[in-house]
Amino acid sequence: MVAPVTPLDLGDDLGVEPFAITAPVTGTARGPRRSPRWGRGLVLLVAALYFIVPIYAALDFALQNIQGHFSLAPLTQITAQPGFAAAVGLSFRLSVVTLAIELVLMVPTVIYVHLRLPRFRRVMEVVTLLPIVIPPIVLILGVLHAARPYQWISSSPYLLAAVYVILAMPFVYRSLDSGLGALDLRTLVEASRSLGAGWIATLWRAVLPNLRSALLSASVLTLALVFGEFTMAQLDLWTTVPVWIYNSSSTDPHVVTAVSMMFLLVMWLVLTLIVSLDRTHRRAKGPSR
């Protein structure tokens, strides 16, 4: 763990660079007291086992043939599974549409609340928690009932995207809220406007680039939610990836587990990629305030 670095303004002001004081690395001064380190190691080990054992078990099961021997066949058979490609395609389209609606709706809203209605933030927090508090089955039955008279939407898979927008709202709101909380938004906006930027240019050039981390984490959370949601898709009778996995689990459990593992891996890779992109960016621009 890197110790926090605090830039110190020493009022040097005519050309001398500000410098930083690095806190002493912990541990060296505490030589003889080793027990906390063991304790930490133990906690880490238990936590690691908690996550790794189920994944290992699933991976082990995924790489077996019907006879129970090690085999790569389940992996190679994934793409040949009936309905698989269609399910992935649908989930992908849903995630893109959900993300687009989510960002278009939430980004201006949260910025507006921060800028003009700061007292409304508490209300927003409660409102955006509702999708978590209301059981998914209640939500989807309500949505299906409400959408029934409108054939064009009730028969479209994108009704699910509309529901996912609501489901993802708590996560997206919180990401954006904390991202904006770290900025002096009002001053940034006013500085940009005084320099001649209209509202759109201000949003595009001054605000969004500084919300990069928040937007990335909101996007990742939304994607993970869409690719993992089962109840709503099942009740709305659309075969998204989780529904396909559930339906196919009786025919070939090994392949289905292999598919689950593959998605886990893909999500992990996407996350790693996004985090590393963000890190590279931060190294260039420094920590956000």
Add this chain to the structure above:
Amino acid sequence: MTTDDLLTLAAATTDAPVAGAPLALVELTRSYGPTRALDRFSLDVRPGEFVALLGPSGCGKTTALRMVAGFERPDIGQVRVDGVDVSGVPAQKRDMGMVFQSYSLFPNLTARDNVAFGLRLRRQRAGVRRRRALELLDLVGLAEHTAKFPHQLSGGQQQRVALARALAIEPRVLLLDEPLSALDAQVRGELRDQIRALQQRLNITTLFVTHDQEEALSLADRVCVMNRGRVEQIATPAELYAHPSSAFVAEFVGVSSRVPVDRRGEHVVIFDRDVAVRGAPLAGHVGALDALLRPEDVRVRPADAGNGVVQHRVFLGASTRLEVGFADVVLKTDVGSSDANRFEIGTRVTLEMVASDVLVASRRIPAAALD
């Protein structure tokens, strides 16, 4: 970098100096619920003039500045630039350069890109933007820091980039909203000199908001002292100090001590001496009076039979401020620091009036007497 260096640099920039535009605030009024932030506030700023809005917090000075910038709208009144009412013009179309109190640089842009931000919005070509940004960063003494991001710059450096950014768009009016208040004392002094040198060189009309009287007096051509949304006095710093128009100005600008006085004809009696009244004739004042004494209006001498007692001493460098208990009041006066050892706490002193006239105000009833 010294102020002279800056002037040389400013002179070396290829662009013509920014021409200052006259600015007029006409009867600006703004209420927030029952509170009047601005109450028929009027101010004329001449082209190229540097005017400071000075007052305690909540006096409306920031509201007035934000109305000029276009971030607030007056309920009544106009903001005129070059004779044209801009009250209905949105902030982004007003061509006002503004430097904020808090650090306002875009964290995702380098110093150079921050300065070029306004030029980019004005669709200037990349080469022009780059050249102008470098010139301005050079002007504020940051030529070596152009590629740095805001978090890599100190507070003072960030404010200088913000100043360069505001100047880059060649604004008609420069607005400074307490740009020095977040900085430590030494940096504040340096940047203060730098702002003044640049403003004079570029001849740009400037409105500067501050609650710090020292800043206002040292920077501005004229100072507008505000209280409760109104103008108390608009005058040059020297005029403001020597001839405050009201008790509020006298007490807010510089140091004043209130001493109860009695009338004797057209004079008031201070330390057994008749002293003329400054400004309005004494007949205009009703009821009991206080005199408002500057430290230099009074001279003290140690004397065993003196009527004052030194209660407190503060070393200020060349001079030392004494707080002298006299009757029921405390009076502030200065002595040379080399002389200060004659005025230990508890020393009895005589007080003598040296000023030829004095400002008077209606007597303020001490809070204790109201209980």
